[in-house]
Amino acid sequence: MKTRMLYLPISVLILVAFLLSSCAPAAQTPTPVNIPPAAPTAVATVAPTVAPTALPKITLTFWYEWDQKNNPQAYAWSQDIVAAYETSHPNVTVNAVAIPDQEYDAKFQTAVASGTTPDGFMARPGSWFQPYVNEGIAIPLDPYLSVGGWGDSFLKSAMDVCTYSGKTYCLPGGIRSVQIWYNVNLFTQNNLAVPTTWAELDSVATALKAKGITPFALGNQEAWEAPLIYEYLLIRNGGYQNYLDAASRDGKAKFNDPVFVDAATKLQAMSTQGYFPKGVNGLAFGDMLTQFFSGKAAMAVFLNVMPGIASGSAPKGFKLDYFNFPSTGGDATGLVSSIGGAWAISAKSKNQDQMADFLRFWTSQQNMSTLSQEAGWVMSVKNTISQANTDPMTWRIYSDINNASVLIPFLNYALLPDTSAAVFQSIQQIMDGSAAPQAAMDAWEAAAVKEYSK
Helix, strand or coil, rough: CCCCCCCCCCCCCCCCCCCCCCCCCCCCCCCCCCCCCCCCCCCCCCCCCCCCCCCCEEEEEEECCCCCCCHHHHHHHHHHHHHHHHCCCCCEEEEEEEECCCHHHHHHHHHHHHCCCCCCCCCCCCCCCHHHHCCCEEECCCCCCCCCCCCCEEHHHHHCEEEEECEECCEEEEEEEEEEEHCCCCCCCHHCCCCCHHHHHHHHHHHHHHHHCEEEECCCCCCCCCHHHHHHHHHHHHCCCHHHHHCCCCCCCCCCCCCHHHHHHHHHHHHHHCCCCCHHHHCCCHHHHHHHHHHCCCCCCEEHHHHHHHHHHHCCCCCCEEEECCCCCCCCCCCCEECCEEEEECCCCCCCHHHHHHHHHHHHHHHHHHHHHHHHHHHHECCCCHHHHHHHHHHHHHHHHHHHEEECCCCCHHHCCHHHHHHHHHHHHHCCCCCCHHHHHHHHHHHHHHHCCC
């Protein structure tokens, strides 16, 4: 791992004044040659009148979610960046805490409730972050971003996601699009072609089930994985505008309209037909990875960070590739996506300026470019990726993002917390058959009416 240092150590220069004393020469008489000259007068020195001032010791606590198990390259990168910053700022210690994604929300909520929010923290832009902005948990970053063109170094579309009421409260990181990842070896061994239509995908799933292979790895215990599939079923069936209208609560659409129910019906059919493992609501995210990398399941609907996870979790010889979710009659190129790993500064931090300085270093073009290359991620900072400096798969993902008709935010990012929780619960009930699609969508709409008051 290459360490890149973008700051030079600050040297404190002290000017020391010396007072030299000497005696005025007296009248001289010739000195006999056999008499040695007088010893020289000693030079008196004076100690500096001002002692060097030591910089105050500062400890920054920084929370993020790139843990060593699930994101090994990003975790290694983060350790290098922290070490480089501490080297160039010897008075600063950065307590960087990597928290797994599935644990992060609960830990952060606990910190907020107890008044122990870290100096800097990862935020999920959208409605997840909105309450923390409203409650003054995070500070506006505009004064910092206006210095040295820092704000202009980010893609505007990504920065817009971090903007609330005209002020910027977070710094966008990676762009997380969702694809269907597949085990190349399983497809090759079973003579399966990559599907481009829903009918072809259904045919692939049928063939896999006949071989005793689960079509899709899935763990919906934390309740956020199945909604990714539901969202694609909704968008690909022509429901994107309905989704926007229902989320805006402008009266043009509701979450229990037919297009939402139809997507729920398709998802329940996939579950009933054995597309997913049995007892999927009792399986965790780690179980999903085990199913996929062990070859028990052939595909997984997941974020574009999958290559990084595979590098640390997949067995030797595992071959990974992806295709985009096929259309069921509607939009074919829109991507379910969001900004992953945005960063904010706590209003409770006593070292906000230093935290901003660290984040400036963390999000620099050079450091973000290194992260993009090493983790295979598409970043929100400009000029961090090119076809020449990245691998073919990452370039394909980047091209897909650029060519997408629309980037659709994750449900739990786009909706307020209680409505988001109702969505997750409703989709769990759809998956296990404990609620009919119409009833599940009715519950979703009722939660929205209550939380949004309309």
